[in-house]
Amino acid sequence: MAELSKKIITFLIFVYFVVFIFGQIPGFIFNLEYPHLPTLHLADAVVVLIWVLTLLNFHAFYTKFKLKKYIFTLIVILVFSQIISVAVNAGLYIPGLLYLVRFIAYINMIAVSRTIFSSKPKKTLLLQSLLTISVAIALLGWVQYVAIPDLTTLRLLMWDDHYYRLVSTFLDPTFTGILLVFGVIISVNFWTTTKKSLYIPITLLLLISLGFTYSRSSFLALFLALVYMICRRVKGRNILYALLILMVSASSILLLPRGSGGEGVRLERVASIMLKIENSHQAIEVFSQQPLFGVGYNNICSINTGKMINEIYSHSCSGFDNGLLMILASTGIIGTLSFGALGLALWSRSTHDIYGEIWKATIIAMGTHSLFTNTLFYAWVMGWVFLLSGIAAKK
Numbered sequence: 556m557a558e559l560s561k562k563i564i565t566f567l568i569f570v571y572f573v574v575f576i577f578g579q580i581p582g583f584i585f586n587l588e589y590p591h592l593p594t595l596h597l598a599d600a601v602v603v604l605i606w607v608l609t610l611l612n613f614h615a616f617y618t619k620f621k622l623k624k625y626i627f628t629l630i631v632i633l634v635f636s637q638i639i640s641v642a643v644n645a646g647l648y649i650p651g652l653l654y655l656v657r658f659i660a661y662i663n664m665i666a667v668s669r670t671i672f673s674s675k676p677k678k679t680l681l682l683q684s685l686l687t688i689s690v691a692i693a694l695l696g697w698v699q700y701v702a703i704p705d706l707t708t709l710r711l712l713m714w715d716d717h718y719y720r721l722v723s724t725f726l727d728p729t730f731t732g733i734l735l736v737f738g739v740i741i742s743v744n745f746w747t748t749t750k751k752s753l754y755i756p757i758t759l760l761l762l763i764s765l766g767f768t769y770s771r772s773s774f775l776a777l778f779l780a781l782v783y784m785i786c787r788r789v790k791g792r793n794i795l796y797a798l799l800i801l802m803v804s805a806s807s808i809l810l811l812p813r814g815s816g817g818e819g820v821r822l823e824r825v826a827s828i829m830l831k832i833e834n835s836h837q838a839i840e841v842f843s844q845q846p847l848f849g850v851g852y853n854n855i856c857s858i859n860t861g862k863m864i865n866e867i868y869s870h871s872c873s874g875f876d877n878g879l880l881m882i883l884a885s886t887g888i889i890g891t892l893s894f895g896a897l898g899l900a901l902w903s904r905s906t907h908d909i910y911g912e913i914w915k916a917t918i919i920a921m922g923t924h925s926l927f928t929n930t931l932f933y934a935w936v937m938g939w940v941f942l943l944s945g946i947a948a949k950k
Contacts, residue, residue, distance in 0.1 A: 557615040560608050565671050567608075568942075571601045572684050575935060576691045578724030578731075586712070599657055599934060606660035609667055616666045622904065622948060623666070625897040630659055632893045633852050636886050640851030654853035654932075661937040668945025678910050678946040682741050685939060689738020690757060693764035696723030696731060700767060720819050721767040728819070730933055732773025733924045735765040737939055740780055740916045744909055747788065766811050769820050772927035776920040778805055783919050787912060831876045831927060838880035842887070849887035853932065878925030881932065905947045914947035 574581070574597045582596045609616050617623050637655055672681045700721045707716040709726065720728040739761045746754035765773060778801070785797045813820045841850060855875065875881045882891050902918070905911040921940060924930045931937075 557612050560612040561615065561671060564605050564608050564667060567601055567605050568667070568671065569684070571598060571605070571938070572688055574598045574601055575688050575938065576695070576724065578692070578935065579726045580724045583714075583726065596934065598938065599660075602664065602938065603657070603660045605667060606663045609663055616670050620666050620669065622897075622900055625893075625900045626662055626665065629890075629893045629897055630662070632848075632890050633658070633886060636848040636890055637851040637854075639848045640845070640854055655851075657934065658852060658932070658937070661934065661941055664938060664941040665944045665948070668942045669948055670945075672946050681942060681946055682745070682910070682913065685942070686738055686741045686745070686757070689735055689741070689761060692723050692725075692731060692734055693738070693760055696721040696764055696767075699723055717819055720769050721764055725935070728768035729770045729772060729924075729928050730930070730935070732765055732768040732770030733776060733920065733928075733930055733936060734939070735761050735768070736773050736777040736780065736920050736924070737917055739765065739777060740784075740920065741913055743781070743784065744913050744916075748909055766808055769811065769822065771822060772924050774805070774808060776924040779923050780916040780920040784912070784916050834876045835880055838875040838877060838884045841875075841884040842880070845887060847887045848889055849883065849885045852885050855881075855884065876928055878922075878929055878931040881929050901944055901948065904949050906949055910943075911947045914943045917943055 577597075579596075582594045585592075585595050633655060637652065668681065672678050700719075704719045706722060706726070707718055710716040714726060717726075717728060721731065722728050723731045725731045725734070739758060742754050742758040742761060745751070746758060765777065781801055782798065785794060785801065789797045808822065811820070811822070841855065844850065875884060879891075882894055886894070898918075902915070905914055917940060921930055921936060
């Protein structure tokens with residue numbers, strides 16, 4: 556039974572990879588057909604199905620998994636936080652409960668990845684699959700950029716509007732940007748370890764595509780991830796030369812075209828910065844209401860304080876921009892400490908080979924990015940990072 560379940564789950568993981576490429580599009584189409592129902596993402600459905608199959612064969616995936624105590628502790632705290640929030644605010648927040656179930660299903664992917672991709676060839680296959688996804692996102696992004704560069708009409712459907720920016724199938728340049736950054740990290744590591752010239756055009760494609768997202772948080776995330784990789788791989792004075800080359804290369808973003816006239820392509824724009832500062836103040840205010848256990852995982856838009864995000868029914872109403880403040884507001888001090896414990900356990904138990912190094916660079920990129928955008932709880936980012944976490948953890 557266990558072996559059959561592993562085969563089915565392996566198949567479903569690759570189904571998930573295919574669905575991953577299409578990003579928000581399936582959910583977007585579902586929203587057009589059924590505007591009054593919660594958004595249904597095929598990727599989430601596949602991950603939840605994998606979670607159910609894992610529970611049916613719990614022994615095969617969790618018996619020898621030493622990180623399970625950190626994961627289970629975090630889940631218990633999140634559930635308790637949700638119960639406290641319902642009790643204190645005298646209401647049942649269905650969206651928050653659904654988000655909590657989704658998070659539990661996604662964090663289960665750590666154990667799934669560790670079990671399914673246990674050998675080096677399988678780990679490499681997982682990395683190659685993720686890189687393929689990133690390349691596909693870039694290519695579809697160029698199709699969108701050439702065919703439909705003006706997405707300002709999305710505002711009518713309660714989505715963020717974008718003008719002459721590469722948003723790909725995720726309909727958002729910032730989240731598309733971080734997924735391209737993840738791809739660059741894998742491609743650069745493959746390039747430096749295998750010396751295969753194939754990864755040179757792949758890396759260039761991803762870098763150029765990233766540039767046309769005009770996502771400053773993604774640029775910074777990639778820069779710091781590359782600095783980490785240089786410091787880990789380059790020795791002696793060569794570190795200074797490598798960092799100098801990196802800084803000169805980073806200045807190439809100033810050559811990006813800005814002829815569209817849109818605000819989004821202005822790298823010096825400040826309006827979004829002011830909005831993020833205001834958003835952070837809101838997060839601190841929400842955190843101060845229930846500092847110990849928070850208001851419940853992703854209940855931000857369900858709690859009517861009058862000082863929350865204005866457009867509760869907007870697609871973008873899913874939390875606060877700063878990931879750390881989002882954790883504090885949602886789960887309180889106790890939940891934040893539990894998240895931190897899991898993160899430290901994963902970091903300290905990561906391997907020192909290519910799998911561990913890619914995972915660490917990815918975490919640095921994600922952590923940097925999450926200071927400006929709610930990256931930590933973006934479903935596709937969670938799927939990517941949790942899968943990597945499974946192959947990076949020591950046995």
